[in-house]
Every structure is written in C-alpha cells, then in structure tokens.
Amino acid sequence: MTSLTTLTLAEARDGLRGKKFAAREIADAHIAAIEKARALNAFVLETPDRAREMAAASDARLAKGEGGPLEGVPLGIKDLFATEGVRTTACSKILGNFVPTYESTVTSQLWRDGAVLLGKLNNDEFAMGSSNETSCFGPVQNPWRRRGSNAPLVPGGSSGGSATAVAAHLCLGATGTDTGGSIRQPAAFTGTVGIKPTYGRCSRWGVVAFASSLDQAGPFTRTVQDAAILLRSMSGHDPKDSTSVDIAVPDFEAAVGRSIKGRKIGIPKEYRVPNMPAEIETLWSQGAEWLKAAGAELVEISLPHTKYALPAYYIVAPAEASSNLARYDGVRYGLREDGRDVIDMYEKTRAEGFGPEVRRRVLIGTYVLSAGYYDAYYLQAQKVRTLIKRDFEEVFAKGVDAILTPATPSAAFAIGEKGADPLEMYLNDIFTVTVNMAGLPGISVPAGLDENGLPLGLQLIGRPFDEETLFATGAVIERAAGRMKLPDPWW
C-alpha cells in the first residue's frame, strides 16, 4: 500500500493545495489499490479513465490556485446515485445497463468542488438489506476478519461497498444512503465513520428512490473531520427536491474539535435491549465516561416508543418502496421481458428483474396499502411514527443536546450466516431506524473492538439540523478511543 492511499481526506486536500503531490498521483495510487482489491467486490464499476481525466483537470486548477474544497480528492460513489454517462444500477438486474443522461445533485456538487470519481460502489439491491448480500453483483467482503479466522464477513449494508472501499483504503471517502441504518451500520461494521444527516439536508434528486420519507445521503470516511468536510459539499438546498431544506450549510469542519463542556448527553434506557452482548454494553458505558471526562453532563432519558420503531418502519418503508418501484415496468429503461400483452410483460419483467428481498418488500408494501388494510397497517404506523418523533422532541425540549447509543447490536457477521429468516436480518437496524423515522441526524463513530478483534461503533443522535454537535461530540469519542487501526491488506 502506498502512503497516498493512507492519507486522510483532510491531509490529501492540504497536500494537494501545498503541491506536495499531484491529483494524478493520488488517483493512480487508488486506481492501483482498487485493481488489487477486486476480491472484496466493493466496486461494481471502475472508472479509471474518468478518474485520470478529472484528476488532470484538478491539477490544472490547482496550478492556477483555483482549486475547490475537494480539489483532486478521489471518491467512490454508491451505485444508487445517478452519474451522467456512467452506468447506474442500484445493484438490481431490473436497471440492467441503465446509463443516466443526468447527474444526481449530490454528486454534481462533489464534482463542482473538485472531487474525482473512481467508480461505482456495491450495495444491497435498491438499498434493501443490512449485509450487502442482496446485490445482483454478489456480496461484498469486509476487509476485517475475526482473529484467527479466514471466514469472509459482511461489511453491513446497504452501503456495504462504500464501507469496505473506505476501510480498505480504496478511496479517501465515499457516498452512501441511509433509509434505516444503511450508512451507520456498515460504518460500525468496518471501523469507519458514517453520518446520516437530518432529513432534508441533502437533495434526493437523482438518487434511486427506496422510501422517500426516510432516504438521506451521507458520507463514509476514516475520520470525523473527513466526514465533516465531505458532508458540507454534499449538503444544500436544491429546487429539484421539494423536501430539501433551504437553510444555510454550516462549516461542519469548524465544529470538529469544539468543546462539549456543559453539553447534555442523553442515555436512553430503552436501548438496553435483551441479549445485548456484554462488550457492547461495556463500550456504551465507556463512551459515556469519555464524554463525561470531556466535560459533558450525562443524563438518563426515556424514549418509550423505541421498540415500535422497527415494526413501524417495516410498514412505512415497504409501502413507499412498492410505490417508488412501480416505475420499473420494462417501458422506459432497464430490463424488459416480452409477454403476450402489456400486463404480462410488466409481470414477467418484474419477476425476472427483482431479487427475493425486493420482491418480498414490494409485496408487503402492496398489501399494507391495499383497500381494507390501509387503516390497520399504514395509518397506524404513521401515527406510531408521530409518537416516536414526539419522544425525541420531549427529550430535546428538556435540554438534551445529543443522545449516545450503540450503533449496532453486534459486530460484523459472516457471509451467509443470517438471512434464512428475514426478521433476523431486520433486527440489525434496531438502534439506527428510530433516527430515520424521526428525520434526525445520526453519526456512527468507531469506538473499540470486540473479543474477536472486530470493530464496534457508537452512535450519536442529534437535534434536527444540528450535525455540528454530532461532529464535535464524535471527535471526542474518536480522540478518546484512538484512531481505528484498519486491517492490513490480505486481499
């Protein structure tokens, strides 16, 4: 591994500005690392030519002193973001060889700021999954392995390719999306930092839709500071997404290193779930001690509707998915299977194009929205969602600045270990899904290792549009825990 791939994003940015190395050199180092890491299956499409072209343009701008905030920084992009002229599939057979004729707002802002595209990253099909095993391109391997074992582990999901690519030093940062935990859970499983910002902070325009009232884009990086840098470029109002919010984007990086003295951090008692591994319980208490040592005040809080968040999510998300995925009908793009009439063509196309998890969710969503069942399921779930959000509002009204929880109920598991029972897989998102249901920001920060030497993360949940407190508090955890030492390449 060359040193250019082990730089943090901030170090690379500063080194490029200081002309210590060229964007072309950083791009080449990452292109070589990606070629060597194909066994991890993190990238579903490599774009080395585009990367070199963009890096050369960055070098020209840097030479003139005109570099943007991410000038020359090579990134990986989750295959859920439409990239103009670059195949975008959501890792579903039904999108086939879809080549967008437009660019998602989030990625267009990254290119505006000078970033370089290395390629498209693997994910669960339509972001439906918690292990990256539902991708039509096959599973991604976690660069981490249990001590003394070669068993391949999942990187988490749905943004598994993003998490692995960042942890394996294949890019300096990556984009992800998070509907129920799809950034924070894989970040925790790979020892990386991932933040899902407040709903409305990033534009959803040009991002393949899963559940529109829950989906948000966010970054994966190796440090809290890097996440702050990347999120700033990704954020901002977009007239093309009516749910993106028109408020100023703060300089998130300036919040990193800010004192948390006197800030009130809530510890929700409902997150102490049955059968939680002792080491996660210990890590959680350790995290609270670190924050206390940095001057924060720790208070026990109650979020009484926590246990209902996951079942409510599995009504709301499939319902919205069944509606969003109606567009894949074999007419305008993607796969088409011929049929004897138009209905037969739709049914055959969708049977052939959707994998089992997507099909299951579309069927559930169709059922809970169907005549006679809407009130019992969908309406009830949306009322419960109001109560989940109210729980958070009441806690914040009492002066709590942020909430500390574990990020996941376990460390990374083996490929093929879970999935026979869909419910077992769904329970992975138990600590993250409440945040999407309430539209709040949440960050996962690596905080320690389990008994097998696998990384574990802590999650911080913030007030709406207060990502700055998450960056300040996350940096305290990062400093106290020590920067996560990522695995040396075995691939």
Add this chain to the structure above:
Amino acid sequence: MSVDDATVRRIAHLARIAVKDDEIAHLRGEINGILGWIEQLGEVNVEGVEPMTSVTPVKLKMREDKVTDGGYPERVLANAPNTDRGFFLVPKVVE
C-alpha cells in the same frame, strides 16, 4: 391478520410481479411471519394522534408554474428497451 394463498396471488398481481405456483407457499410463510411481527403496533394507544405527513416542520416551497426543463426526446428515450420515431413501444393495449 394473516394471508392465504389466494391473497398472495392477488397481492402479486396488484404488484405486477409474476409468481410461480411453487413459490406461493414459501411467500405466504414469509409474509405471515413479517405481518405477525408488525401486529404488535396494534397495542400502541394512538387515540388523538395525527399520522405523520412530514418529518421536518418545513412548509413546501412554491415555484413558478413554468416549464424549466425538457426538449431532448433522444435523452429521454436513450435507455428505453424499445422505441420508434420518438415514442416508447409497448405491446398492443387496445384491440
């Protein structure tokens, strides 16, 4: 509430997904497993609670009612499986 085979077929048709006969029993089991689990929401007292319609307390912006994009049919059709003279082609719909 649980679903029977006929309901699984009806949902699949509503969702426009062809399902083979030998898949029905398996799908019924999975769907009933998930429905049984989400049933616990019934125990929550939601009297007087409004269903959520927007997660952020933001008023939707209005924009001018005018065309701001378009005029490039070739880009719109670029990914279509079957087109002819600027149209999407589908199997015959009207006899």
